[in-house]
Ligand SMILES: Cc1cc2nc3c(=O)[nH]c(=O)nc-3n(C[C@H](O)[C@H](O)[C@H](O)COP(=O)(O)O)c2cc1C
């Protein structure tokens with residue numbers, strides 16, 4: 001029976017040298033974010049903090065899913081196969097399984113009503129100008145009041161007081177469900193879940209059909225149904241092996257000031273207003289590990305998670321392009337704030353790369369606004385090679401195309417807000433760069449665009465020549 005908690009994954013990361021354990025005291029309100037950000041961006045490692053100032057009994061982790069290597073450990077998939085295998089597994093859903101409260105570590109400690117105090121959680125002060133301490137890893141389990149179908153999505157929460165947080169919903173599925181409750185004059189029941197098997201976080205960050213329960217997507221990734229326990233105060237269920245749950249409701253008629261907050265593009269979402277989550281019950285493990293997701297300037301788990309979802313969904317979307325593509329790779333680069341796609345393909349006929357680029361920019365995710373097509377000799381995951389293609393193989397007046405006034409990602413600050421709408425509705429310019437070699441059909445033409453690589457590049461083994469260490 002696979003462990004569905006965070007814990008086996010953390011042990012695997014540590015054993016593979018992918019995680020650094022910090023036993024000295026750190027302060028979630030002052031220095032934890034800088035430490036975990038540098039630990040990943042300078043050393044490529046995840047962080048586990050075992051001594052948190054003001055939060056005895058808690059531990060925290062961060063940057064555990066910021067790159068493909070960590071995702072491949074988390075999902076038990078070879079790095080090279082990750083897009084194929086995720087797509088293969090999630091093609092069908094695996095239903096959840098109910099377990100009794102006695103089998104649910106996440107309910108070992110329960111606080112209800114006045115006893116709830118969110119300040120106990122080691123929430124992080126993340127970016128320099130954030131409006132407060134945030135929880136950013138919460139997976140909101142909700143239910144569509146019309147169909148009964150569950151939805152799971154991640155929502156940032158600014159801590160407001162002992163019992164309330166902000167709750168930001170950009171116009172996607174959770175917002176649509178919230179609007180249905182509001183139309184009935186009701187608050188929306190929610191269970192926020194923190195810390196679990198990486199498959200849960202993948203599902204929560206993944207955009208799939210409105211009629212699909214992301215917990216069944218997670219189950220498909222794990223290979224068995226997610227074990228769920230009934231909540232104590234709302235008519236919902238949560239993964240029994242999670243670390244922490246906040247049960248409550250998103251209020252129907254309240255908006256409060258919220259933000260600013262360092263967001264997924266790497267810039268700030270400006271201070272605005274948000275809905276409010278009122279917490280009626282907090283359940284947790286006896287020795288909880290808080291998942292302190294870093295949301296802000298790349299690279300963080302936020303981009304690392306969303307990028308993998310964009311890649312899988314875009315690949316699927318590209319399958320429908322006329323004639324079929326010889327598609328070799330799709331990359332959504334976290335370093336580019338997730339707004340750029342690289343499509344690697346073997347164009348078979350003239351014009352096919354540009355057709356593929358149009359499709360890449362009209363997939364299920366709004367985030368990508370720029371797409372670059374590269375040839376089979378380019379590593380789409382290496383931005384240096386992508387940039388090289390963009391200079392040597394691009395004749396801009398022919399190969400660069402802009403499509404103005406298209407709907408773009410809610411947090412893309414450079415794209416203007418639609419007049420009269422809230423800041424989440426923006427019109428921007430999608431742009432495509434065809435960096436594939438011209439003249440697919442003419443071998444002699446292509447010779448001018450080949451990479452001038454070192455002689456005997458393939459056969460030379462550097463290790464044979466390096467001086468002994
Ligand atoms: C760390 C992290 C934080 C996120 N914060 C928010 C948020 O505050 N509001 C929001 O609407 N989406 C947020 N998202 C994105 C949604 O979780 C994601 O788009 C999800 O697929 C939406 O689910 P849905 O398609 O069921 O609506 C966040 C994602 C991650 C990984």
Ligand SMILES: [Mn+2]
Nearest residue numbers: 151152173208
């Ligand atoms: Mn959904």
